[in-house]
Amino acid sequence: MAESGKLNSVENSSSDAVPGRKEEILCQPCSRKDLQTTADVFCLECDEFQCSECSKAHRVYTFMKNHKLVNATEAKLKPSSFDMKGIDNCEQHSELLKFFCEDENQLCCSTCAIVDHRKCQSVVDVPKIAGKSRSAGSQLKRKLEEVKSKAGMIVKHTDSSKEQLSKDIKTIFVEIKRMRGDMNKMFDDLEEFVTRETDVFKAEVTNKLAKKRSSGEKHVADVTKSLEIVDTALENGTPSQQFIVEEKLKKQANEFYRDVENDCQNLQIATVSFKFDKTLKLPPLPISVYVPGKLTLEYTLPEAKKSVAHVDPIVKLTKITSIDLKQTGDDVKEPLYTGLDFLPDGRLVAVDNKNNNCLIYNEKLKKVGSYQLSYYPQDVVAVSEDEVAITSSYEYKIDFLRVSKSNEITLYRTCKVKTKYASICMKDERHFVVGTIDDTRPVRIVSLSGEEKDFSIKFQNMKYPIGASACSYIRNTEKMILTDRYEHTVYIYDVATNTSVIVKDDQIKEPRGVTVGPSDCIMVCSDGTNSIVQICHTGRILSTFKLDMDYPGRVCVPKGRSILAVTNSCVGERMLQLFRPTG
Incomplete structure (x- = not known):
């Protein structure tokens, strides 16, 4: 790969040459730690630029002692591959993938080749088979581009669907608002209708109740007066006087009882109810057509309250x-x-x-x-x-x-x-x-x-x-x-x-x-x-x-x-x- 390829592999290096400015190569391990450190060497085995401090690892760890280090400026002149970022490492043994098993169509490291593929007939070096499959890269690229195109189409479809969904929902609420207005008008008309009908009924009931109350008050006054006479006779009267009072008031008491009992039996309770229909007819229609229920104005005699004066019958x-x-x-x-x-x-x-x-x-x-x-x-x-x-x-x-x-x-x-x-x-x-x-x-x-x-x-x-x-x-x-x-x-x-x-x-x-x-x-x-x-x-x-x-x-x-x-x-x-x- 050309010199620009080597520079592109260093994320912190500039790809544009500026006259009069010395190009700086940065240490890649330090860059991954967000540090700006000048690279001193390039490790051919690690395939990365390192500063003096980071390169000391080659003297510490035994497995790195045979790595070849060259001056960073010299490495710039040599062709280099891009950073594989671990793709070329074996997932099982963390070693470089150096071989390809044609029998099982699988990349493998040295350990894999020895342990897992020792019985396979054709295990070859990666460089050897790489030269035979020049067209593989273009086929892969076409497939990836096809996948990218279809994925993009999916993204556009989802965006379009989301936009259409929002429009549909907005349309529903516009329709609901219109219907609410119609319904409000219907219930405003209903309220006016019920008010008119119940006012008339209430006036009629109030008049009847006033008459009934007046009659009841008269009975209370008459009976109170008779009770006073009876109490006085019992306390102060002679036996003859008591007898006369009892006989005189007995008929009157029976009349009182009959009148009051008759009133009790005919006590009416005025009820007002409104039962809504299960299906509402929407306006615009005349109020007589779209009243959403049946208004009932009536008198009832509840079973448990037919008579206010409760009588306990002896069984x-x-x-x-x-x-x-x-x-x-x-x-x-x-x-x-x-x-x-x-x-x-x-x-x-x-x-x-x-x-x-x-x-x-x-x-x-x-x-x-x-x-x-x-x-x-x-x-x-x-x-x-x-x-x-x-x-x-x-x-x-x-x-x-x-x-x-x-x-x-x-x-x-x-x-x-x-x-x-x-x-x-x-x-x-x-x-x-x-x-x-x-x-x-x-x-x-x-x-x-x-x-x-x-x-x-x-x-x-x-x-x-x-x-x-x-x-x-x-x-x-x-x-x-x-x-x-x-x-x-x-x-x-x-x-x-x-x-x-x-x-x-x-x-x-x-x-x-x-x-x-x-x-x-x-x-x-x-x-x-x-x-x-x-x-x-x-x-x-x-x-x-x-x-x-x-x-x-x-x-x-x-x-x-x-x-x-x-x-x-x-x-x-x-x-x-x-x-x-x-x-």
């Missing part, structure tokens, strides 16, 4: 049928039903704690189906038309069973839980209210998927063993009921207000099972008085019904059906009975 029970629970050939022990509930179609589901059974009864208390469990069941609740959930006395789980129309029962899934549960009822369509066993949280909430959480209620410091407590829940008023058998107490917790009512009475002895009865009253099994006690949700005892069975333990009433089931735990005289509640 009477009429027996429908009764059966004795006897040990049969399939039973290991005398049956003990610790859980009862009705399916929506009227079939009764029971769990037998002593014989590990789930049983189905028809409306005549004829057993029509059964399923053998592998554990001691504690309570059962109907989840849907064909599904029940069962708690276990000693296992951390809730089992879900399918009950077919033909009374076939199958276990289809189990939810693992972290707490042992006894009594169970539905809180809503997705959650249970469950009574715990030996836990400081006597009642908890469990979802259908097994997620557990606590009520935001401050309970008394109490833990209940099996059979010492039961719970129920009134959905309409968000009240949770808890019985305490050994304290002879029924607790009524208002979940919404976090308040409670404690019910203790001589009519309640060892309360056990509890359920929600007609008109959301509370029906409690009083084990110690052999009766069912009816309690209103405010804690007032409404009635007591004496049963012809000893130690009633479990009771249930289906939602929306006039029937009640009760069973007991009397040894040798266990029964299951159905009643029709009337009020």
Whole structure:
């Protein structure tokens, strides 16, 4: 290679000769360390210029002692190859690649030739074969240039694609902005339309409410006046005067009651709602065409609020049928039903704690189906038309069973839980209210998927063993009921207000099972008085019904059906009975 080739191999050397300036050759090892040092020698073996300091390595290391060093200025006049930068070194042995194996088409160093290619037939020196393949360089160059061209095309394509993507995205946002304007106009028109309609409706409702309020205020004033007369007569009047007052005001009181009750029954609640259509019609269209929903303005009488003056009817029970629970050939022990509930179609589901059974009864208390469990069941609740959930006395789980129309029962899934549960009822369509066993949280909430959480209620410091407590829940008023058998107490917790009512009475002895009865009253099994006690949700005892069975333990009433089931735990005289509640 010419002298310029040698100079080009030195990165820090100038390729342009400047008259009057002496050309300087720099030490290549120093240049790699960003040092500007003048080269003194050139190593023919290392193929690089070195300063005096860097060249001392040739006297230090034995493998470099035979390297030939020449003056740096003399090396400039000799042809030299370009810096291979390690390409000509063997990756395995770090030696120069001096040979080429034609059999395996592979470059190799001296060690490779001896160790790996000693059995090959044609291993030749690189200079020898290099002279035979002059065209290889041009072929390689053409291939590399082709690769470079295609890679460049890829770069241009990606740049073009990126630019087009940005344009497409910008176009979308322009369209969104246009659509937003149309939508805003539509909702501005909708707001004007709803405002106009609701203003008219509100004025009508306000007028009716004012009349109703005036009537109510008049009733309050009239009744207050009559009460004052009655109180005065009772305190200061003679028996004759009291009698006259009672007779005179009795008719008036009946008229007051009739008028007020009539007003209560006809109290209307004005509701306004707006249900959006699933598909919106975009403007420009008349408002009558593209209102995105249906505006409803109406009066309703909610089921739970038809009458402001709530009347708690006293429930009477009429027996429908009764059966004795006897040990049969399939039973290991005398049956003990610790859980009862009705399916929506009227079939009764029971769990037998002593014989590990789930049983189905028809409306005549004829057993029509059964399923053998592998554990001691504690309570059962109907989840849907064909599904029940069962708690276990000693296992951390809730089992879900399918009950077919033909009374076939199958276990289809189990939810693992972290707490042992006894009594169970539905809180809503997705959650249970469950009574715990030996836990400081006597009642908890469990979802259908097994997620557990606590009520935001401050309970008394109490833990209940099996059979010492039961719970129920009134959905309409968000009240949770808890019985305490050994304290002879029924607790009524208002979940919404976090308040409670404690019910203790001589009519309640060892309360056990509890359920929600007609008109959301509370029906409690009083084990110690052999009766069912009816309690209103405010804690007032409404009635007591004496049963012809000893130690009633479990009771249930289906939602929306006039029937009640009760069973007991009397040894040798266990029964299951159905009643029709009337009020």
